[in-house]
Amino acid sequence: MQWKLFADLAEAAGERTVSLDEDGTATVGDALEALFAEKPALRDRALDEDGNLREDVNLLKNGESVDQGAGVEAGDELALFPPVSGG
DSSP states (O other), X not given: OEEEEOHHHHHHHTSSEEEOOOTTOOBHHHHHXXXXXXXXXXXXXXBOTTSSBOTTOEEEETTEEOOTTSBOOTTOXXXXXXXXXXX
């Protein structure tokens, strides 16, 4: 599976895309933990002090907003990005 990271999340991880082995990842939450294991600095930016995904971090699977309990399959694309503003 592949993670896409945007803005300061990509900076925290040190790259914009992270490919991970899909073994043992049944849910988006499992995939998120695998991402944090690969890129530990990202954990501090993405999670709040209680260990929950920060409200300002969007989590998507194949372009759709999902929660961490959603299932994942081979070839899914997951993404984390902060809110985007402009004017």
